[in-house]
Amino acid sequence: MALGKSQAVSAGRGVLYIAFAKVYFLIAGAAIEFGLARIVGAYLYGAYSVVAAWVSNINNVMVTGTIQAVSRQTTAAPERAGDVKAAGIRMHLVVGLPLAVLYSALAPVWARLVHDPDKTGLFALSGGIVAAYAFYTVFVGSANGVRAFHKQAGLDITFATLRAGGILGAALVGLGVWGAVGAWVAAAGAILAIAAVWVGPPRSLREGDVRPMATYLGGVALYLILVNLLMSVDQLLLKRLSTEWFQAHPGLLAAGKDASDMADQQVGFYRAVQNLARLPYQLLIAVTFVVFPLISRATFENDHDKTRRYIRTTLRYSLIFSALMGAVLAAKPTALMLVPYGAEYAVGGPALAALALGNVAFAVFTIAGTILNSAGRTREAVLVAFLTLGLSTAALWLGIPGAVPGAGMLLTCGAATAGAMAVGAVVSGWVLWRRFGAFVPALTVVRVGLATIAAAAVGRLLPDAGRIVTLGEAPACAAAFLVVLVATGELGRADVAAIRGGLRRDS
Numbered sequence: 001m002a003l004g005k006s007q008a009v010s011a012g013r014g015v016l017y018i019a020f021a022k023v024y025f026l027i028a029g030a031a032i033e034f035g036l037a038r039i040v041g042a043y044l045y046g047a048y049s050v051v052a053a054w055v056s057n058i059n060n061v062m063v064t065g066t067i068q069a070v071s072r073q074t075t076a077a078p079e080r081a082g083d084v085k086a087a088g089i090r091m092h093l094v095v096g097l098p099l100a101v102l103y104s105a106l107a108p109v110w111a112r113l114v115h116d117p118d119k120t121g122l123f124a125l126s127g128g129i130v131a132a133y134a135f136y137t138v139f140v141g142s143a144n145g146v147r148a149f150h151k152q153a154g155l156d157i158t159f160a161t162l163r164a165g166g167i168l169g170a171a172l173v174g175l176g177v178w179g180a181v182g183a184w185v186a187a188a189g190a191i192l193a194i195a196a197v198w199v200g201p202p203r204s205l206r207e208g209d210v211r212p213m214a215t216y217l218g219g220v221a222l223y224l225i226l227v228n229l230l231m232s233v234d235q236l237l238l239k240r241l242s243t244e245w246f247q248a249h250p251g252l253l254a255a256g257k258d259a260s261d262m263a264d265q266q267v268g269f270y271r272a273v274q275n276l277a278r279l280p281y282q283l284l285i286a287v288t289f290v291v292f293p294l295i296s297r298a299t300f301e302n303d304h305d306k307t308r309r310y311i312r313t314t315l316r317y318s319l320i321f322s323a324l325m326g327a328v329l330a331a332k333p334t335a336l337m338l339v340p341y342g343a344e345y346a347v348g349g350p351a352l353a354a355l356a357l358g359n360v361a362f363a364v365f366t367i368a369g370t371i372l373n374s375a376g377r378t379r380e381a382v383l384v385a386f387l388t389l390g391l392s393t394a395a396l397w398l399g400i401p402g403a404v405p406g407a408g409m410l411l412t413c414g415a416a417t418a419g420a421m422a423v424g425a426v427v428s429g430w431v432l433w434r435r436f437g438a439f440v441p442a443l444t445v446v447r448v449g450l451a452t453i454a455a456a457a458v459g460r461l462l463p464d465a466g467r468i469v470t471l472g473e474a475p476a477c478a479a480a481f482l483v484v485l486v487a488t489g490e491l492g493r494a495d496v497a498a499i500r501g502g503l504r505r506d507s
Contacts, residue, residue, distance in 0.1 A: 021153035026282050028160035032167050033275045034340040036180065037268065039171045042344055043261055046268030048177045050239050051119060053232040053271075054110055055126040058103055059133050060231075061224040062096055066137040067144060068373065069217040074145025080208070081146050085201075087208030088138035095214070096134025103127045114236065115243040116260045125181050132188035139195035148199075155195055162187040219378045223369065226385035230362075230420070233393055234413045235267055235274065241400040242266045242409065252405075262405070270410050272341050273348035276329060277355035277414070280322035281363045311371055311438040315364060319440050319448055320490070322363040324481050327452040329356035331459025331477040335470040347407045351414035357452070358418025361425035364440070368428035372435075380431045388424030392417055444490060451484035 037045045066088065073084045104127030111120040143151040166187045170179030202208075246252065246259035253262060329336060333356070334349025365388065372381040395416035403409040429439040458480040462473045485491040 017149040017153040018156075021156035022282065024157050025160040026279070028164040029282075030275065030340070031164050033271070035168045036171055037272055037341055037345065039168070040176065042265045042268035043257070044177055044264075044268075046239075046264030046266065046271065047119070047122075048180055049235065049267050049271040050114060050116070050264065051122045051126055051177070051181055053235045054114075054123060055103075055129055057225070057228045057232055058099065059130050060228045061221060062099070062130060062134050063137045065217045065220050065224050066092070066096075066134065067141040068220060069213045070138055070141025071145040072216060072374070073213055074142055078146050081142055082200075082202045083208035084145070084213070085138060085142045085199075085208070086203075086205045087210045087213055088141065089135060089202065089205060090208075091210045091214050091217070092134040092138065095217070097131055100127045100131035100134065103130055114239045115263075116239070118260070122177060122181055125178075125185060128185035129188045132185070132192045136188065136192040136195050139199040143199050151199055155191065155198070158194060159187065159191040162190055220373050220381075223373065223378060223382045223385050226382065226389050227366065227369065230385065230389045230392055230417075230424075233389065234396055234417045235270055237393070237396045237400060238270055238409070238413050239263050239267050241397070242405060245401065245405060245409075266405055266409060269345055269348050270351065270413055272337065272345045273351045273355055273410060273414060276336060276340075277352055277359050279329065279359075280325040280356065281359045281366065284318050284322055284363045284367065307375065308436055308438040311432060311436055312441070314371070315367060315432075315440045316444050318367050319360070319364055319444060320485065322360045323448045323452055324455075324478060326356045326360040327455035327481050328459075328474050328477045329353070330452070331456045332462070332464070332470055332473060335464045336474070339470055348410050350407055351410040353414075354411065354418045355414035358414070358421040361418070362421040365421060365425040365428050368425070368432055368439075371432065372428075375436075377431075377435060380435070381428075384424060384428045384431060387427060388420050391423055392420035395420060447485060447488045447490040450488065451481040451490075454484045455481040 036048060040048070070084055070088045073087075074081045077084075104124040107120045107123035107127075108117070110123045111117045140152055140155055143149070143155070163184060166183030167180045170176075170183045173179070175182075240263075243259050243263040246262045250259075253259065257265075330353040333352035334346055337346050337349050337352060365384075369381045369385065372378065396413060399412040399416050400409060403412040433439045455477040459473070459477045462476065464470070482491070
């Protein structure tokens with residue numbers, strides 16, 4: 001059963017709106033990361049990164065879980081969008097708000113786990129972000145569920161602007177890490193107020209049934225916790241284990257710095273690597289927001305052919321475009337680190353090559369998990385995520401203590417994480433194939449692999465000759481990737497026509 005024209009146009013517009021917003025969000029986020037790294041230096045940037053990574057483990061679960069829960073219930077009955085919204089707000093009066101309070105109350109525990117009691121107050125302050133996001137994402141999920149993608153995109157853009165302006169402004173006036181985290185809390189509160197006005201509050205908070213949403217959120221929460229830990233466990237273990245390394249080697253401490261400060265510096269270097277390496281994953285988040293309601297609708301209608309078609313098409317294009325970005329990053333890793341961060345962070349170049357390719361696998365893994373969750377296959381998604389996180393944690397725990405701080409330790413983190421992500425992508429693919437009879441075509445994987453090798457070869461042949469030259473060489477690596485895909489028949493006129501058809505407006 002083919003998609004109707006209006007559905008194709010709606011989906012195409014949705015991808016366009018959200019993709020633009022995500023690109024803007026990425027630019028604003030990059031401004032924060034690049035700006036902070038230069039304004040405050042690697043030590044304080046690492047301190048901010050530890051807090052940001054920790055709160056994100058809770059915050060991202062709340063964000064993604066709530067958006068999907070509200071979107072799923074709204075998609076099932078769009079005419080009841082207001083009631084679903086009211087139920088979502090009531091849900092977080094007993095889930096999100098108490099969780100934020102508990103997170104702040106346990107700040108001393110989080111600080112002890114990373115061997116840094118001085119960060120207790122920062123962890124407590126960051127709980128305000130969790131509280132504001134819990135309610136904000138109810139409105140985002142409602143917009144997503146009724147396919148008001150322009151509103152969802154607008155909120156993303158507005159929040160990105162508020163957050164970037166506040167954090168960088170605080171850093172520039174000398175407020176340090178406390179000012180940066182406080183500005184983040186303020187931006188989260190402001191976007192909540194804006195979302196309530198623009199998307200619209202429910203007519204009555206008493207309407208709607210909380211149980212279906214809470215049940216779904218509870219079902220996907222474990223999966224989301226595992227995925228977010230997979231994104232941050234390398235950074236968190238690097239902080240803890242490198243602190244222990246410096247405690248065991250006091251003679252290598254820099255003047256005026258203790259073991260915790262030195263570990264913050266390692267985290268600052270690695271955070272810079274992560275920011276670039278995650279571009280393939282971050283740019284494809286738009287796909288998950290659009291494909292979630294589409295897969296949900298197809299499974300509600302029990303349309304197996306449509307579900308398989310969504311899976312094959314989504315994952316094929318996701319692999320191609322994420323691998324294109326990953327291949328460019330892996331082709332000139334050290335030179336690309338110098339462009340936004342400067343010479344201080346060049347030590348992360350080898351780690352970037354490994355982690356960028358790992359995040360290609362992570363993009364596929366994440367989209368596969370979204371498909372499983374939207375089709376009600378949460379148990380399989382949880383098991384795959386648990387396996388992937390376990391492999392990553394074990395590899396990091398065994399590898400970091402044996403590495404020397406600097407390029408070696410950063411590469412150990414990147415390679416261990418990338419290897420686990422690759423396994424996760426393969427296993428999630430096997431699950432999708434078993435359940436739905438669809439995954440990325442095998443020939444696509446082979447052709448993308450050859451294209452990645454070609455891009456890396458071009459990158460190695462081109463000289464490292466400064467930032468401007470590097471920015472000019474990156475398109476050459478991308479061109480080599482695309483030439484191989486065209487030459488092998490992976491990309492052709494049919495793909496161009498399909499993309500144009502999906503994005504064409506009604507005339």
